[in-house]
Amino acid sequence: MEVMRLCWTSVFLLFLLLQDGDAEDKPRKISMRIVEEPSNYGVWQEWEIENNTFSSMVMPEGDDCGSKRRQVKVYFRCGNKNQVMNVTEPTTCNYMLEFKTPLVCHPHVMLVYPTLSEDLQSQWDQVEQELYEEQITQKGYNKRLRRIFEAAGYQLSQEKQEELKAAVVSQDKTKDGDFNSLQQCNAEYKKLREEVETLKEQIKTQEDRFQEADEVVLEDHAMVDYDLMDDYL
Numbered sequence: 754m755e756v757m758r759l760c761w762t763s764v765f766l767l768f769l770l771l772q773d774g775d776a777e778d779k780p781r782k783i784s785m786r787i788v789e790e791p792s793n794y795g796v797w798q799e800w801e802i803e804n805n806t807f808s809s810m811v812m813p814e815g816d817d818c819g820s821k822r823r824q825v826k827v828y829f830r831c832g833n834k835n836q837v838m839n840v841t842e843p844t845t846c847n848y849m850l851e852f853k854t855p856l857v858c859h860p861h862v863m864l865v866y867p868t869l870s871e872d873l874q875s876q877w878d879q880v881e882q883e884l885y886e887e888q889i890t891q892k893g894y895n896k897r898l899r900r901i902f903e904a905a906g907y908q909l910s911q912e913k914q915e916e917l918k919a920a921v922v923s924q925d926k927t928k929d930g931d932f933n934s935l936q937q938c939n940a941e942y943k944k945l946r947e948e949v950e951t952l953k954e955q956i957k958t959q960e961d962r963f964q965e966a967d968e969v970v971l972e973d974h975a976m977v978d979y980d981l982m983d984d985y986l
Contacts, residue, residue, distance in 0.1 A: 799908040801826065807863045807907075818846035825850055831858040865907070873901050 801809040808828070815823030825848045830838065832853025839851040857863055866874060877898070884894045902908040 800902075802865055802902060802907065805865050807865060815846075821846055824848070827852055829854060829857045829863070831855070865902070869901070869905055873905055876901055 798813055799811050800807045801811050810827040810829075811824075812827065813822065813824040815825070817823075823846045827850045830851055830853045832838070833855060835854045835856075836852075837850060838853050839849075841849050843849060861867065866877060869877065880889070880894060880897045880901070883889045884891070889897070899908065903910050903913075
């Protein structure tokens with residue numbers, strides 16, 4: 754679907770732009786230490802949806818930031834090229850990013866309803882009808898819509914959000930060397946051994962290349978010396 758293609762394209766472009774630190778305006782910009790110290794400013798979680806429109810990408814559960822974790826909301830604006838226009842930090846470790854792209858210039862591309870399956874569209878129609886007939890309250894309407902968006906994969910249920918948080922915490926523990934089981938420890942040890950072996954092979958390859966280069970240089974010098982001797986003989 755067009756919206757999902759937009760989603761993944763935007764995530765990829767956003768990743769590249771954050772790595773390069775490419776932004777035109779600089780109002781309390783995200784720290785650009787990213788090149789030296791890779792940072793995680795958020796994990797793609799869900800769309801924020803308002804008035805039948807994808808309004809922003811919600812990316813919570815970033816790196817630790819004191820008593821909280823970093824998070825980013827990405828807002829899309831129409832533009833003739835892909836670029837980050839503005840990055841701000843309204844509150845500590847809570848970032849807002851404006852991203853311009855031609856992918857959102859079509860007036861209907863960010864509408865939610867057309868992207869749903871026929872079944873989910875029918876459910877939405879039913880909810881709208883029940884609200885119109887005052888069979889449900891606005892609060893009930895919002896809850897029902899939320900379940901439709903969760904079924905479509907555009908938003909996460911509370912259970913899925915908790916699973917994401919737990920996965921991030923587990924990943925942090927593993928990164929710090931804390932393991933929940935011997936099996937997990939052995940798996941990480943095996944992974945590290947493989948990385949070490951790969952590095953050894955890369956170093957050996959580089960050493961071989963340098964040795965070959967030195968031999969070529971020595972041969973060239975030897976040929977020059979012989980040529981000079983011929984000139985004097």
